[in-house]
Amino acid sequence: MHYCQSCETPVAMEPRNGHAVCPECGRADDVAAPGPLFVVTGASGSGKTAVLAGLARRLQGRCVTFDADLLMDAAGALSGSRPIDWPAFRDAWLAVAHGVAQSGMPTVLLGPFIPTHLQELPARRWIGDIHFIVLDCPDELRRARINARPPWRSRDIEEQVEFGQWLRRNIADRVDTSSELQKTPRRPSPHGSTAI
Template sequence: MQPEVDGAVCPVCRSSEPARRLPLVVVTGASGSGKTTVFPHLVAALEDCVVFDVDWLLDSFGAACAPDPVDWPAFRDSWLSIAHGVAQSGRPTVLLCPFMPEQLADLPARNWIGDIHFAVLDCPDQERRTRLEARPPWRAREVEAQIAFGAYLRKNIPTVIPTDRTPAETARAVAEWVRELV
């Protein structure tokens, strides 16, 4: 099946069925930006959307890939497929994740998604350092790499939402931005 307007069409016989392609909202950010902390507040603030923290599937996906490392393009493509499935209920998807636009552009499931909108949750570098260093030892920290990734996102994603307020206030700011889009 191939996407065509709001349907899926067989390229051979031209049979078709409905298939909505709604916008996808990606709230990205380097580790320590507040994505996981904001999540429950964002769920409450966006009742008309389905909000996911993509880390939910990371352990299962990693186990499915074992003994090989995680297939990151397949992981991201799976989330696009989930968003397409959610769209069939008429609700847009919001993903909290460290994805970048160029990582989604050429994935197979991209054709089944409408416009993709990105915003970055961000905090000052010293705050990110403090947050990451406060994590338990079993969690990956990679402080300098995450500070560099945060700077990259800040430079390349035009919509920046600071996390220098309470998680509920940050979620309200994200929700307001999402409502303007969808």
Template sequence: MCDRCGHRWPFRRLPLFALTGPSGAGKSTVGPALAERLGGRAVVLEQDVLWTAGLRDDVDGHPAFRATWLRMAAMIGQNGRPVVLCGTVVPPEFEPLPERALFSEIHYLALVADPEVLASRLRSRPAWREWDEARIAETLEFNDWLRKHAADLEPAVALFDTTHATVPEAVHHTLSWFERYSSESTR
């Protein structure tokens, strides 16, 4: 409701779906295939598209960047379709933000992999992506942290291990996760 004139308008508080995990686990591979499979039922977005200088705040968790994504996803949701946001995020980075109130709930699914496989995937990336050993070690640390703490986060983060999974298997699992929670939110 407008504080100034009292006008009311409907605001859809849809769920947000966060497909997360460390770099190299498969988010950027699963995302486009998921978009194709979901058709018009959801909007699948790649988080890194907004990782611009103006949003690279030095504060832990990058709250300006996270808040911008939450606002954008909520506005897209006003069209009646939820957003699947593909990017590295965990509940402590979204849940405390004021923009969190724009969603009925946020569901998290993290793609993870065995450290050796993840490191190999990152080392095979082109040089222009700048994956040096220090950055790989940081990513492996995050992968390990997710594996250890996902169930303890609030809300809990579901995990899917892509170490031996094919792309179709990872897409199928992610689609099933989306369908389970999107059907729950319409009850």
């Protein structure tokens, strides 16, 4: 992500104590503060889209909050006729979080990620601690929420129920969204949200 501007050939720099350091010539750039990343995960129907605006508003001035779907159209356009390269998509989000950290802000990212999705990515080393929290709801409510969506949204209901169960077993920090979100009428996301 950072390349040495002194060396004759492109040399990938390495993170060291908040600096990007060239392993060849030792040049150190002050562009690598490792900020934390807070991931709000959940299978489809967990309420990620429903909490986004309120969360962003509450954290305004303290964190920068993104819905991972925000780059979905761009990822599709960059992929052309090929399927989206999901590791590259996730790596792009880590790069965004790294960029946000240089302005002194933590990033909050809402998307259906799991820890191992992010651990092996090239940009991972430029991020500080990554914290996960899962939005969850009972399986039956998830099925009902997905069924209530407009027809252009995905319908991989049982796959999402299974993913929700996996997250429930594997992510310790969990918020049950069943009571709060039922009061709020759901509206389709204007930018074309798709389950990933």
